[in-house]
Amino acid sequence: MNWLTDFVKPKLSSLVNRKDPPSDLWTKCGCGERMLYVSDLKENLHVCSYCDQHMYINFDNRFKQLFDDQVYELIDIPFDNNDPLQFKDLKKYTDRLKAAQQKTNQKDAAIVATGNIGGQKVCIFLLDFSFMGGSMGQYVGEAFKIACQKSVELQCPFISIASSGGARMQEGIVSLMQLPKTVAAVNLLDQKKIPFISVLTHPTTGGVSASFAMLGDIIIAEKGSMIGFAGKRVIEKTINEQLPEDFQTAEYLLEHGMIDMVVHRKELRESLSRVLSFLKK
Ligand SMILES: [Zn+2]
Structure with missing residues (x-):
């Protein structure tokens, strides 16, 4: 050998x-x-x-964590984005949409589902950051409205789980029109006495934080999430002052009375379940 x-x-x-x-x-x-x-x-x-x-989690894993027995039913949103401004920057908006649809296998950034949490029926509206940064355009606004109507129809609490960079720039004024549209849908919940729990996850910014996300009857944020309207550097430059290190974190907002709870993702299901049972009483 x-x-x-x-x-x-x-x-x-x-x-x-x-x-x-x-x-x-x-x-x-x-x-x-x-x-x-x-x-x-x-x-x-x-x-x-x-x-x-708390890193990015896709809608399926999120729903499987939250819903009892990992069972949920997706609600169809009968709306196709028709590129209202026929917008083009470096690429056509329609091409960007197609690419995002292929990447995520979703129609747009919003997903609506119903199921049970702790034995109680709920309807969840979720914004998925992997689809164009979870930005809000006309599809997302419509999905939010449909989700609120579903809660009214089922007489069940409504939960939104946001993760978004804000308004969808490619839809210009049409994306801004989604702010009053979602606020009107929240008003509908209010009139019908349907509880609205808003869950803010990393990051929740721009037009989403400036509309429905901060209107929950109960506002819960995931630990360490960045939540705000404009970016920290933009604000610092505008007011010419240095902001605290933890500015725009979930913990900072809790300390300043903007939100009700900061929750670790592992405890989110348990916390939602507890809040839902309080609301039921
Ligand atoms: Zn790490």
Whole structure:
């Protein structure tokens, strides 16, 4: 037996030719240093096990966490975005929409579903950040209205879970018109005495924080979320003052009476369930 050719050479070539594992097995958190195994991260509800940062979670995983027995029914939104301004920047808006639809397999940024939480029927409206930054255009406004109407029809509490960069710039004034539209839908809930729980997740900004998201009867924010209207640097430049380090965090807003609770994602289902049972009484 030749030790060099029979043992060392195969060992070396197996080391050299070792294939990298598929890149979707691992991911990184903003805290940087260590890689996170995707299946562990999913198990941990997409919360970084090193720094506890609440990372992006898609609507299916979110709904499976919240709804009893992971069962929910999606509500169809019979509306197609027709690009009201025929907008074009570097790309056509319709092309951007198509690309986002292909990437996410969703029609737009809003998803509406019904199901039970802690045995109580609820309707949930969710904004998914992976679809054009969860921005609000006419589809999202319509979905919000339909979700509120569904709650009225079922006589069940309404929950919105926001994650959004704000208004959809490509729809200009039409996207701004969604602010009063969603506020009118919240008014409908109020008139019909339907409770509205607003859950703010990272990040909730711009036209979404300036409309329905801050109008909940109860406002809950996920731990560490960034919540605000304009960006911190923009405000600092406008007022020419330095803002506190934790400005626009969920914890800062709680301290200043803007929201009611800050909740860790692992406790969100339990907290919602408790709030719903209080409201029922
Ligand atoms: Zn981390």
